[in-house]
Amino acid sequence: MLTTSATEPQAFKDAVRTQWNQSAKGWNDHTAQIRVWLRQATEAMLDMAGVARNSRVLDVAAGAGDQTLDIAQRVGPQGLVTATDISPAILTLAQDNARRAGYNNVQTLVADGELLPFEPASFDAAVCRLGLMFFPNPLKGLQELHRVVRPGGGVCTLVFSRPEKNPCIGILMSTALKHAGLPPRDPYQPGGLLSLGKPGLADELFRSAGFRDVATTVLGAPFRLPSARHYLEFIQSSASPIQQILGKLDAAAAQAAWSEMEERLDQFTTTDGWEGPNELLLTAARR
Ligand SMILES: C[S@@+](CC[C@H](N)C(=O)[O-])C[C@H]1O[C@@H](n2cnc3c(N)ncnc32)[C@H](O)[C@@H]1O
Known part of the structure; x- marks a missing residue:
């Protein structure tokens, strides 16, 4: 499905919706681990977007709502969080x-982030945690955020940075492609996990969408789990392109790929468990 993103955005989004519908429970079941992994990044994202008491906040690609609840806590009973996602499940x-x-201050609405069903200037702030990189046209998503946030309102997005700083994603992808007999892929391919990781790209897109005071902060966010096996279980239960690639193999061939991934990911095993390096980009701006 990733190969269709540039040329067939609607088919790409339909595939993304289907995958996240299927993986909704798996992602939700891992909330405790995701919460610890992204705690610092999430706090920083809400600060940078200016999420404050009584704010009306848009949460795009909200998923199972982990960060939505943090926003609900911050804005208080007189504030409002509108959580949107392309996947109804x-x-x-x-x-x-x-x-x-x-x-009681959370409302949800199924919506494509590239086509938001809101009036201009409806929100004081907007965030998008690990969602924008899945958009086939992230500029369109940012233009929509620019339209629906009030003048002076803040926006902050969180995405993965460069491939070198997120080596586990590269290991998973290269192993899966090798076992499926497929050629290597451009890690920056639109709609892929690392698609917005190229240095300077997020800032450029924010500015093109009309935002001012654009700034990106780089944040190390190692994913700590008991073992490489736990990381693979997380990957297996979330909607990753790895699942897509291995889904086409028979059970034994897929198992061989998962085993090789585990072996390669074992290099990140420490005396205290497993620690997968990750680097994230927080891009903040003002309308
Ligand atoms: C990695 S999850 C992140 C969920 C949540 N923000 C979190 O951090 O826990 C990515 C989410 O992006 C959503 N998504 C992908 N493409 C989207 C689009 N075009 N519009 C809205 N949501 C989208 C998926 O359905 C999924 O829930």
């Missing part, structure tokens, strides 16, 4: 999680 989990946590 994962957004239902976000709504359930908000209800269970007792937040």
